[in-house]
Amino acid sequence: MKPPLDPWQVVADEFPADSYASDQLEFLLAYAVLAPSNHNTQPWLFRINATDVEVHADRRRAIRVIDPYDRELTLSAGAALFNLRVAAEYFGHHYEVELLPDPDDKSLLARFRLGLRADTGAEDVLLFHAIAQRHTNREPFAPDPLPEELGAALQEAAASEGAWLEFVDGEEARNGVADLVAEADRRQWADRHFRQELAHWVRPKHDAARDGIPVQEAGVQDWLSFAGPLLIRTFDRGGGMAAKDRDIALHAPVLALLGTEQENRASWLAAGQALQHVLLKARTENVSASFLCQPVEVPELRSQLAALVGREEYPQVLLRLGYGPEVPPAPRRSPREMLIQHATAHT
Numbered sequence: 001m002k003p004p005l006d007p008w009q010v011v012a013d014e015f016p017a018d019s020y021a022s023d024q025l026e027f028l029l030a031y032a033v034l035a036p037s038n039h040n041t042q043p044w045l046f047r048i049n050a051t052d053v054e055v056h057a058d059r060r061r062a063i064r065v066i067d068p069y070d071r072e073l074t075l076s077a078g079a080a081l082f083n084l085r086v087a088a089e090y091f092g093h094h095y096e097v098e099l100l101p102d103p104d105d106k107s108l109l110a111r112f113r114l115g116l117r118a119d120t121g122a123e124d125v126l127l128f129h130a131i132a133q134r135h136t137n138r139e140p141f142a143p144d145p146l147p148e149e150l151g152a153a154l155q156e157a158a159a160s161e162g163a164w165l166e167f168v169d170g171e172e173a174r175n176g177v178a179d180l181v182a183e184a185d186r187r188q189w190a191d192r193h194f195r196q197e198l199a200h201w202v203r204p205k206h207d208a209a210r211d212g213i214p215v216q217e218a219g220v221q222d223w224l225s226f227a228g229p230l231l232i233r234t235f236d237r238g239g240g241m242a243a244k245d246r247d248i249a250l251h252a253p254v255l256a257l258l259g260t261e262q263e264n265r266a267s268w269l270a271a272g273q274a275l276q277h278v279l280l281k282a283r284t285e286n287v288s289a290s291f292l293c294q295p296v297e298v299p300e301l302r303s304q305l306a307a308l309v310g311r312e313e314y315p316q317v318l319l320r321l322g323y324g325p326e327v328p329p330a331p332r333r334s335p336r337e338m339l340i341q342h343a344t345a346h347t
């Protein structure tokens with residue numbers, strides 16, 4: 001039996017072009033799982049059938065304190081689905097996606113069916129190569145703004161998936177957003193359950209886990225200002241985090257808010273696909289991103305955030321965009337561990 005695949009090591013040339021659709025779908029999953037997920041929970045499971053793959057929510061990996069309704073979980077699965085779409089296009093296949101195909105099965109988020117052969121477009125190639133190059137980048141960014149055309153292209157990318165992307169414009173709005181980020185940090189860190197949940201997903205140095213957030217990862221130590229999970233669990237560092245994150249928001253070359261007009265599972269899946277489309281498109285132009293989602297996770301602050309970009313509703317993800325140094329990838333589990341018949345619970 002082959003050893004489990006590290007998805008970051010996947011080699012496109014090994015795509016089983018002449019094999020069964022089910023083998024091809026299994027291969028494509030290596031790209032799906034490179035999508036981002038909050039706390040790197042990788043909260044998805046897959047069931048491979050003869051010509052389709054089902055994308056399921058893995059609720060054992062839910063982060064219930066900050067994401068009680070599975071909004072971010074569903075959004076992360078949407079991002080994985082977008083990677084599946086891009087990979088299928090790159091390998092020259094049509095596909096069909098059914099979102100939420102079974103009203104009686106709440107965990108089944110999408111069914112992705114591989115179709116006939118198709119031509120691969122230039123944009124598919126660029127987006128495909130960006131999948132493995134995209135990493136959340138928490139390092140400082142150069143002060144340079146993004147080219148105007150790229151800003152417009154990112155907005156188009158979000159709109160093509162049924163979401164909106166607005167840039168935080170002007171000093172007043174930027175100060176307002178930075179204040180909300182800081183306020184959200186203070187509120188979240190004051191909650192013991194938040195700290196326990198975060199500590200559960202932070203991985204100490206040399207930990208062999210293939211999920212969660214490794215502290216030794218570039219920028220992360222700084223980001224958490226901590227030596228490890230024990231301290232996170234024990235101390236309210238809300239004040240320190242708030243000051244640091246406020247500063248990050250104030251000095252971000254670009255802050256962008258991605259949102260949807262509705263708030264339901266279908267719009268979260270749309271937001272996830274839009275998020276990944278935006279992140280990959282940015283990456284094709286060497287633009288990196290990090291997330292500042294705290295104010296979206298605190299319900300009382302969420303609508304204030306929308307107002308600051310001139311929208312009524314529903315913010316989904318706050319992003320910092322800019323040019324940063326290369327950073328190492330966060331670990332991923334092998335897709336084989338995520339197949340429904342092989343799934344094992346996270347302990």
Ligand SMILES: Cc1cc2nc3c(=O)[nH]c(=O)nc-3n(C[C@H](O)[C@H](O)[C@H](O)COP(=O)(O)O)c2cc1C
Pocket residue numbers: 034035036037038039040072075076134135136137138212213223290291292293294317329330
């Ligand atoms: C919906 C969502 C919200 C996130 N929120 C945050 C956040 O508030 N702060 C942060 O540092 N990273 C956040 N992340 C980034 C994840 O921590 C990151 O995707 C994960 O650790 C995997 O790393 P990678 O993106 O480099 O592959 C978020 C990701 C998603 C999908």
